[in-house]
Amino acid sequence: xxxxxxxxxxxxxxxxxxxxxxxxxxxxxxxxxxxxxxxxxxxxxxxxxxxxxxxxxxxxxxxxxxxxxxxxxxxxxxxxxxxxxxxxxxxxxxxxxxxxxxxxxxxxxxxxxxxxxxxxxxxxxxxxxxxxxxxxxxxxxxxxxxxxxxxxxxxxxxxxxxxxxxxxxxxxxxxxxxxxxxxxxxxxxxxxxxxxxxxxxxxxxxxxxxxxxxxxxxxxxxxxxxxxxxxxxxxxxxxxxxxxxxx
Amino acid sequence: xxxxxxxxxxxxxxxxxxxxxxxxxxxxxxxxxxxxxxxxxxxxxxxxxxxxxxxxxxxxxxxxxxxxxxxxxxxxxxxxxxxxxxxxxxxxxxxxxxxxxxxxxxxxxxxxxxxxxxxxxxxxxxxxxxxxxxxxxxxxxxxxxxxxxxxxxxxxxxxxxxxxxxxxxxxxxxxxxxxxxxxxxxxxxxxxxxxxxxxxxxxxxxxxxxxxxxxxxxxxxxxxxxxxxxxxxxxxxxxxxxxxxxxxxxxxxxxxxxxxxxxxxxxxxxxxxxxxxxxxxxxxxxxxxxxxxxxxxxxxxxxxxxxxxxxxxxxxxxxxxxxxxxxxxxxxxxxxxxxxxxxxxxxxxxxxxxxxxxxxxxxxxxxxxxxxxxxxxxxxxxxxxxxxxxxxxxxxxxxxxxxxxxxxxxxxxxxxxxxxxxxxxxxxxxxxxxxxxxxxxxxxxxxxxxxxxxxxxxxxxxxxxxxxxxxxxxxxxxxxxxxxxxxxxxxxxxxxxxxx
Ligand SMILES: Nc1ncnc2c1ncn2[C@@H]1O[C@H](COP(=O)(O)OP(=O)(O)OP(=O)(O)O)[C@@H](O)[C@H]1O
Ligand SMILES: [Mg+2]
Numbered sequence: 001x002x003x004x005x006x007x008x009x010x011x012x013x014x015x016x017x018x019x020x021x022x023x024x025x026x027x028x029x030x031x032x033x034x035x036x037x038x039x040x041x042x043x044x045x046x047x048x049x050x051x052x053x054x055x056x057x058x059x060x061x062x063x064x065x066x067x068x069x070x071x072x073x074x075x076x077x078x079x080x081x082x083x084x085x086x087x088x089x090x091x092x093x094x095x096x097x098x099x100x101x102x103x104x105x106x107x108x109x110x111x112x113x114x115x116x117x118x119x120x121x122x123x124x125x126x127x128x129x130x131x132x133x134x135x136x137x138x139x140x141x142x143x144x145x146x147x148x149x150x151x152x153x154x155x156x157x158x159x160x161x162x163x164x165x166x167x168x169x170x171x172x173x174x175x176x177x178x179x180x181x182x183x184x185x186x187x188x189x190x191x192x193x194x195x196x197x198x199x200x201x202x203x204x205x206x207x208x209x210x211x212x213x214x215x216x217x218x219x220x221x222x223x224x225x226x227x228x229x230x231x232x233x234x235x236x237x238x239x240x241x242x243x244x245x246x247x
Numbered sequence: 248x249x250x251x252x253x254x255x256x257x258x259x260x261x262x263x264x265x266x267x268x269x270x271x272x273x274x275x276x277x278x279x280x281x282x283x284x285x286x287x288x289x290x291x292x293x294x295x296x297x298x299x300x301x302x303x304x305x306x307x308x309x310x311x312x313x314x315x316x317x318x319x320x321x322x323x324x325x326x327x328x329x330x331x332x333x334x335x336x337x338x339x340x341x342x343x344x345x346x347x348x349x350x351x352x353x354x355x356x357x358x359x360x361x362x363x364x365x366x367x368x369x370x371x372x373x374x375x376x377x378x379x380x381x382x383x384x385x386x387x388x389x390x391x392x393x394x395x396x397x398x399x400x401x402x403x404x405x406x407x408x409x410x411x412x413x414x415x416x417x418x419x420x421x422x423x424x425x426x427x428x429x430x431x432x433x434x435x436x437x438x439x440x441x442x443x444x445x446x447x448x449x450x451x452x453x454x455x456x457x458x459x460x461x462x463x464x465x466x467x468x469x470x471x472x473x474x475x476x477x478x479x480x481x482x483x484x485x486x487x488x489x490x491x492x493x494x495x496x497x498x499x500x501x502x503x504x505x506x507x508x509x510x511x512x513x514x515x516x517x518x519x520x521x522x523x524x525x526x527x528x529x530x531x532x533x534x535x536x537x538x539x540x541x542x543x544x545x546x547x548x549x550x551x552x553x554x555x556x557x558x559x560x561x562x563x564x565x566x567x568x569x570x571x572x573x574x575x576x577x578x579x580x581x582x583x584x585x586x587x588x589x590x591x592x593x594x595x596x597x598x599x600x601x602x603x604x605x606x607x608x609x610x611x612x613x614x615x616x617x618x619x620x621x622x623x624x625x626x627x628x629x630x631x632x633x634x635x636x637x638x639x640x641x642x643x644x645x646x647x648x649x650x651x652x653x654x655x656x657x658x659x660x661x662x663x664x665x666x667x668x669x670x671x672x673x674x675x676x677x678x679x680x681x682x683x684x685x686x687x688x689x690x691x692x693x694x695x696x697x698x699x700x701x702x703x704x705x706x707x708x709x710x711x712x713x714x715x716x717x718x719x720x721x722x723x724x725x726x727x728x729x730x731x732x733x734x735x736x737x738x739x740x741x742x743x744x745x746x747x
Binding site: 048049050051052071072073075076077081082084087088089090091092093097098099101102103105106109141158162 | 704
C-alpha cells in the first residue's frame with residue numbers, strides 16, 4: 001500500500017529524515033517508536049505534504065501513485081489520514097461544519113456525490129457515540145477549549161467519519177486517561193483493522209500496543225529506521241530504552 | 248400549496264446566492280432612458296420631473312444642489328480615491344418601461360430576464376400573484392418581500408397587498424413621496440440632515456429611487472423586507488434613498504442586497520439610509536454589499552459612499568445594523584445610531600472583506616444621548632491582496648446620559664503580507680458613569696490551521712474560506728438564516744485568488 005524509499009527531507013535547511021525506507025501492506029499495523037526529536041512527526045508531515053517540509057531525495061508511492069506529487073488535500077482524498085500530535089484549534093468553525101465540508105470536499109475530488117446534512121449527521125453520531133464523545137462537543141468549534149485528551153479523541157472521531165485507507169497516528173495515545181486509552185484503542189481496531197487498510201502508529205509507550213497489536217515495530221532514530229521487529233520489540237524497548245539498543 | 252412554499256423559499260435563496268457570484272458581470276441590453284450627462288440644476292429638475300414629484304420635493308432637491316456646490320469632498324478617510332468628475336456621469340437612467348407598473352406583465356421582458364439571472368423572486372410566476380394582491384391565506388413560513396431598484400427606478404415591489412393588510416407600507420420612495428407625503432416629509436432628511444456630508448447632500452439633490460417602509464404601532468412585520476439594488480447602465484451613478492420608520496412597539500427586519508456589472512470605469516454609488524425607531528420599536532437592518540469590486544489590477548469597480556444612520560428616538564428602541572461588505576473598489580460607510588431614547592440599544596455587526604486593490608474605510612458611530620443607552624460594536628475586517636481595510640468608529644457619551652454602556656470588539660485578519668488593516672477608534676465620554684470597553688486584535692491565518700484543514704481534504708481556497716467564516720461567525724450569525732448561508736459563500740468567493 002505504502003512504499004517509502006530512501007526518503008530524505010529537510011525542515012527549513014535542516015536535514016531531518018536521512019534515508020528512511022519502509023513498506024506497509026494492506027491489512028498491517030506498524031508501530032514507530034523512537035526518541036524525542038528523531039523525526040517521527042516529521043515523517044507524518046512529509047507524508048501528508050505539509051508546506052515547509054521539503055523532500056530532497058527518495059520516493060513515496062501510495063497505492064501505486066506518486067504520493068509526493070499530490071497536494072495535501074489530494075492526499076487526503078486519496079485515502080491518507082494524519083492524526084495530529086497537536087490538533088489545531090479553528091475558532092468559529094464547528095466540528096460538524098468542518099468535517100462535513102472536509103468529507104464532501106474529498107468526495108467531490110473523487111467524483112462522489114456529497115453527503116446531505118442528514119446523511120452526514122447520521123455518520124457523525126455513530127462515530128461520536130462509538131468513541132464516547134458527546135454530540136454537543138461536535139457542535140463546538142474545532143478543538144477550541146478541548147482538553148488534551150478530548151482533542152485526541154476528536155482526532156479519532158474524525159478518522160471514523162472520514163474512514164481513510166491509511167492512517168498515520170502521531171502519538172494519539174499521549175494525554176489520554178486510562179479509560180480513554182482503551183476507547184481509542186478499540187476505535188482504531190474497529191475503524192482501521194481491515195484487510196484493505198493500514199496504520200502507522202507513532203507512539204512512545206507500550207500501553208496503546210496492548211490494545212492495538214502491531215504486526216511490526218520500527219525504531220526511528222536519527223532520521224532513519226534503525227531496527228525492525230515484531231510486537232516484542234516494543235516490550236524490549238520499554239524495558240531497555242533506546243540507549244541500550246544503540247549500544 | 249407546499250409547492251408554492253418551496254418555490255418562494257428557493258427564490259429567496261437563489262437571490263442571495265446569485266448576488267454572491269460575479270458571473271454577474273453581464274450588463275443587459277435594455278433600452279435605457281437617460282438624463283443628459285452632467286450635473287446642473289437642469290439635471291435635478293429633469294429627475295424630479297421624470298418622477299412627477301410634487302413641488303416641495305423639487306424645492307428640497309434644488310436647495311440641496313445649491314448647498315452641494317459650496318461643499319468639498321471629505322478626505323479624512325484612509326482612502327486613496329482619484330478626483331471624481333461629477334460632470335462625466337449620468338444621474339438618471341431608467342429602463343424604458345411603462346411609467347407605472349401594476350403587474351409584472353408590464354415590465355420590459357428584458358428586465359425580467361435580468362432578474363431571472365439575478366434570481367430575484369419577482370421573476371417567479373407564483374410571486375406575480377403576490378404583486379397583484381391575489382395570494383390566498385396559508386402563509387408560507389419564510390418569505391421575503393422584495394423591492395427591486397434597477398439603475399434609478401424601482402421596478403417592482405412584491406407582496407404589497409399582504410403587507411398592506413398588516414398595515415405595513417412598503418413602497419419605492421418615489422411612490423411614497425406622492426402617496427404618503429406627510430409621513431415622508433416628517434422624516435426625510437431628519438436623521439441625516441441635508442448638510443450632513445458631501446455625498447449625502449449630493450444624494451438629496453439627485454436621489455433616484457429607493458425604498459420607503461412604515462411599520463405601524465404594535466405591528467410585527469409579517470415577513471422580511473428586502474431591496475435589491477442594481478446598477479446596470481454605463482457611467483451611471485446610483486443614488487438611492489431609503490427611509491424606514493418603525494412606530495411604537497413595532498418590529499421589522501430589512502435586508503439590502505447590491506450588485507453591479509463589471510465595467511472598466513468606476514461608477515459612483517452614494518446612498519442615504521435613514522431609520523427611525525420610536526418607543527419599544529426594533530429595526531434589524533442587514534446588508535450584503537457585493538458591488539463590482541474592480542478587477543485584480545484595480546481597474547473599475549464601484550465607489551461606494553454611503554451615509555446610513557438610525558435614530559433610536561423612543562425609549563427602549565433598538566436598531567441593529569449588520570453588514571457584510573465584500574464588493575466595491577472603495578467603501579466609505581459608517582452605519583450609525585443616535586441613541587436618544589432612554590435605555591435604547593444600538594448594535595453594529597460588520598464583516599468587511601477587501602482583496603486585490605479594494606479599499607474599505609468603514610465602521611460606526613454610537614452617539615449616546617439617552618440615559619441607560621447601550622451599544623455593541625463587533626467589527627471583523629479581512630484584508631487580502633494589496634487591499635486596505637480600516638475600521639473607524641466613534642463612541643460618544645453626552646454629559647447628561649447616565650449609565651451608558653458600550654462594548655467594542657475589532658478584529659482584523661490579514662492574508663498575505665501586502666495588505667493592511669487599521670483600527671481607528673474615537674471615544675468621547677462626557678459622563679463619568681459610562682462603561683466603555685474596547686478590544687482589538689490583529690491576526691493572520693496560521694499555517695497550522697491551513698495545514699490542518701488541508702490534511703482533512705480542503706483545498707487552499709476552501710481552507711481559507713472556512714477559517715475566515717469562523718473568524719466572522721459572530722457577525723454572520725446575526726443575519727437572517729437564509730442570507731447567512733449565502734454570505735458565507737460570498738466570503739469565500741471574494742477571497743478567491745488570495746492564496747498562492
Ligand atoms: N521548523 C523547524 N525548524 C528547525 N527544526 C525543526 C523544525 N521543526 C522541527 N524541527 C526539528 O526536527 C527534529 C524532528 O522533529 P519531530 O517533531 O519530527 O520529532 P519527533 O520524533 O516527532 O519527536 P517527539 O517524540 O518529541 O514528538 C527536531 O529536532 C526538531 O527540533
Ligand atoms: Mg512528534
